[in-house]
Amino acid sequence: MEEQSYVLTMLVANKPGVTSRVTGLFSGRGYNMESICGAPTHDPGISRITIKTKATPDQYIDIQKQINRLIDVIKLRDMTMEDKAIKREMALISVEITSENRTELIQIADIFHARIVNAGIDSYIVEVTGTEDKVNAIIDLLRPLGIKKLTRSGVLALYRELDDSHRSSR
Amino acid sequence: MTQITGAQAVVQCLVEEKVSTIFGYPGGAVIDLYDELIQSSRIKHILVRHEQAAVHAADGYARVTGQVGVALLTSGPGATNGVTGIATAYLDSIPLVILTGQVPTAMIGNDAFQEVDIVGITRPCTKHNYLVKQKEDLIPTLREAFHIARTGRPGPVLVDLPKDIMKALVTCRETTPIKMHNYQPTHEPEMEQITRACRLIMEAHRPVLYVGGGVVLANADRELFELATKLDIPVTTTLMALGAFPGSHQLSMGMLGMHGTYTANMAVAEADLLISVGARFDDRVTGKLDSFAPRARIIHVDIDPTSISKNVKVDVPIISDCKKALTAMNTWFNNEQQISVTDEKDKHQTWFEQIRQWNERHPLAYRDEGDDIIKPQYVVEMLDELTNGEAIIATEVGQHQMWAAQFYRYNTPRRFLTSGGLGTMGYGLPAAIGAKLARPDAVVIDIAGDASIQMNIQELATARQYGCPVKVAILNNQFLGMVRQWQELFYDKRYASTEMDIAPDFVALAEAYGAVGLRATKKSEVVEVIKQALAVDNTVLMDFRIAREEGVYPMVPAGKATTEMLLV
Numbered sequence: 001m002e003e004q005s006y007v008l009t010m011l012v013a014n015k016p017g018v019t020s021r022v023t024g025l026f027s028g029r030g031y032n033m034e035s036i037c038g039a040p041t042h043d044p045g046i047s048r049i050t051i052k053t054k055a056t057p058d059q060y061i062d063i064q065k066q067i068n069r070l071i072d073v074i075k076l077r078d079m080t081m082e083d084k085a086i087k088r089e090m091a092l093i094s095v096e097i098t099s100e101n102r103t104e105l106i107q108i109a110d111i112f113h114a115r116i117v118n119a120g121i122d123s124y125i126v127e128v129t130g131t132e133d134k135v136n137a138i139i140d141l142l143r144p145l146g147i148k149k150l151t152r153s154g155v156l157a158l159y160r161e162l163d164d165s166h167r168s169s170r
Numbered sequence: 171m172t173q174i175t176g177a178q179a180v181v182q183c184l185v186e187e188k189v190s191t192i193f194g195y196p197g198g199a200v201i202d203l204y205d206e207l208i209q210s211s212r213i214k215h216i217l218v219r220h221e222q223a224a225v226h227a228a229d230g231y232a233r234v235t236g237q238v239g240v241a242l243l244t245s246g247p248g249a250t251n252g253v254t255g256i257a258t259a260y261l262d263s264i265p266l267v268i269l270t271g272q273v274p275t276a277m278i279g280n281d282a283f284q285e286v287d288i289v290g291i292t293r294p295c296t297k298h299n300y301l302v303k304q305k306e307d308l309i310p311t312l313r314e315a316f317h318i319a320r321t322g323r324p325g326p327v328l329v330d331l332p333k334d335i336m337k338a339l340v341t342c343r344e345t346t347p348i349k350m351h352n353y354q355p356t357h358e359p360e361m362e363q364i365t366r367a368c369r370l371i372m373e374a375h376r377p378v379l380y381v382g383g384g385v386v387l388a389n390a391d392r393e394l395f396e397l398a399t400k401l402d403i404p405v406t407t408t409l410m411a412l413g414a415f416p417g418s419h420q421l422s423m424g425m426l427g428m429h430g431t432y433t434a435n436m437a438v439a440e441a442d443l444l445i446s447v448g449a450r451f452d453d454r455v456t457g458k459l460d461s462f463a464p465r466a467r468i469i470h471v472d473i474d475p476t477s478i479s480k481n482v483k484v485d486v487p488i489i490s491d492c493k494k495a496l497t498a499m500n501t502w503f504n505n506e507q508q509i510s511v512t513d514e515k516d517k518h519q520t521w522f523e524q525i526r527q528w529n530e531r532h533p534l535a536y537r538d539e540g541d542d543i544i545k546p547q548y549v550v551e552m553l554d555e556l557t558n559g560e561a562i563i564a565t566e567v568g569q570h571q572m573w574a575a576q577f578y579r580y581n582t583p584r585r586f587l588t589s590g591g592l593g594t595m596g597y598g599l600p601a602a603i604g605a606k607l608a609r610p611d612a613v614v615i616d617i618a619g620d621a622s623i624q625m626n627i628q629e630l631a632t633a634r635q636y637g638c639p640v641k642v643a644i645l646n647n648q649f650l651g652m653v654r655q656w657q658e659l660f661y662d663k664r665y666a667s668t669e670m671d672i673a674p675d676f677v678a679l680a681e682a683y684g685a686v687g688l689r690a691t692k693k694s695e696v697v698e699v700i701k702q703a704l705a706v707d708n709t710v711l712m713d714f715r716i717a718r719e720e721g722v723y724p725m726v727p728a729g730k731a732t733t734e735m736l737l738v
Contacts, residue, residue, distance in 0.1 A: 074352040
């Protein structure tokens with residue numbers, strides 16, 4: 001069966017070693033991990049980890065079951081569907097600056113609503129936020145200008161709607 | 171609220187959890203705990219001779235009692251020696267709590283003496299594990315550990331205890347209920363699924379119950395018996411479930427899979443309905459996946475959602491404790507007015523006739539070769555006969571394990587202790603010791619191979635120390651027999667590193683430990699040796715010199731369909 005990209009997000013107990021339980025599960029069972037992103041939520045006892053994975057549909061079901069079995073995982077959600085979830089990624093891109101490419105760089109940044117967050121003598125750092133496709137697109141356009149360094153956050157995702165568990169907590 | 175030391179708190183928690191026996195080996199990091207244990211009259215500590223054996227013994231104890239087994243190991247090598255035992259329990263879903271010592275919290279990460287990241291090492295082979303870094307966390311963590319180990323799909327839980335936490339003063343509060351909002355181990359069966367399953371059973375003409383270790387873990391053997399006998403459904407069990415259904419019952423087809431019976435494998439291949447309860451479609455059971463139960467619709471009851479449709483797609487998944495699901499099915503059949511149980515039984519008669527024919531054509535068998543040659547199967551049969559099928563049998567791993575599975579009758583659960591999932595050689599002797607300590611009144615026999623027994627032979631000393639008269643029956647073919655069998659069949663008899671002709675004189679070895687050593691080299695000596703072994707109130711090592719190149723049959727070559735059996 002064909003592999004597809006999926007995005008999963010999970011709430012986990014904010015304890016040492018939890019990320020390693022999740023990543024260890026992926027490596028131990030031979031699952032793919034394209035990106036991982038984790039940080040505490042507004043509740044300091046709980047972190048949110050978001051993972052982008054490539055898997056066959058059957059394997060994706062297995063992945064979700066296995067993650068759910070981890071004791072420290074509180075809640076797991078599939079964020080793949082566009083209509084249900086907002087997904088964003090951020091990148092910092094350092095481009096070498098010459099007198100020839102400076103204008104083009106500023107124009108590209110403008111088109112993508114990206115910001116130049118550092119202007120050095122010979123390089124600029126562009127900060128871009130958006131869907132994964134948007135980040136890919138700006139990288140493609142900046143590549144000919146001379147990208148020297150690049151870092152991406154990995155995908156972050158949230159469900160658009162609240163569910164009962166959120167409402168009851170108020 | 172009283173202040174006690176961490177070590178005292180650990181002992182107190184063990185008492186609260188109704189632990190009476192633990193298995194362990196001391197060392198610097200756990201010396202404070204041992205100092206508390208020696209002062210406690212409530213907990214009996216069994217000193218093993220190798221940490222792996224401590225975990226296996228706790229595992230054997232857990233398998234026969236159904237309670238959580240406890241092992242106590244020191245830091246570093248003590249803990250790493252326990253890893254094989256932990257992985258063994260993990261693969262067979264055995265409830266254990268393993269307490270390991272750790273260097274003081276301030277030294278963690280410094281490569282201190284006997285420091286190892288045991289929580290990191292055991293993360294993939296425990297159900298869960300903990301490093302207790304704050305003294306406030308000690309008591310709640312221990313309670314959680316027991317709770318997690320015994321609930322849901324059971325498994326080993328490790329708690330790493332730094333030395334300073336054992337010395338620190340902790341506040342002992344009254345027991346509060348465990349709050350783990352993220353861990354919900356119990357699953358009630360969905361009635362809709364139960365109804366679907368029962369209707370499929372009604373429609374079936376060639377049903378088979380395929381029963382796994384989950385039935386034993388859930389203590390659901392009575393409910394299984396009720397369902398099988400109510401409707402006359404033939405039963406095959408996995409290695410882990412031997413005894414979950416009486417092996418002598420006419421509905422029993424014995425074990426299925428790689429070394430399963432001809433009848434069981436043929437029945438699964440021809441079945442139109444497979445009712446899997448607490449089994450996980452392991453590759454040793456299914457053989458080639460595409461050819462497994464090709465004509466059957468499949469009902470799968472399992473407490474662990476990850477087991478469902480992992481290897482084989484099922485038609486009716488039921489995520490539930492086996493006992494609850496079987497009870498619900500029995501209730502459904504009892505309440506449905508329009509069902510005539512007699513009609514249901516009648517419907518299966520042709521199927522039975524077929525099963526009877528398979529059984530007659532290829533029963534479990536071996537060739538007798540006269541008095542000069544002891545057949546291993548004969549030894550197991552005689553052990554069965556002379557213990558009236560009532561002993562607790564532990565095994566190591568290999569040919570003898572399969573013969574023990576095939577030729578001893580298991581009529582009740584929790585009497586066959588074997589490393590099914592991980593296949594750990596060296597499991598049997600310590601597990602037998604754990605079992606004997608749990609059930610002092612039972613006859614406990616470790617059926618072993620000459621290679622396997624040497625992996626934890628040092629435990630003879632443990633058995634002697636605690637007056638633990640386990641009997642070890644070595645089926646000695648001077649080979650690493652199962653690997654040799656594969657080499658014979660699939661590697662042109664190139665016996666690479668499987669000859670074991672240099673071995674200790676097991677009779678002399680037994681005597682060196684103060685145990686009794688007996689030997690049989692002729693068939694006619696077998697019964698006498700077993701009788702002597704059973705009569706003496708001491709640990710006994712029986713050395714049966716068996717046919718060297720005997721094979722285990724039937725055999726499904728790895729990766730082949732289960733109908734492609736090599737027969738005797």
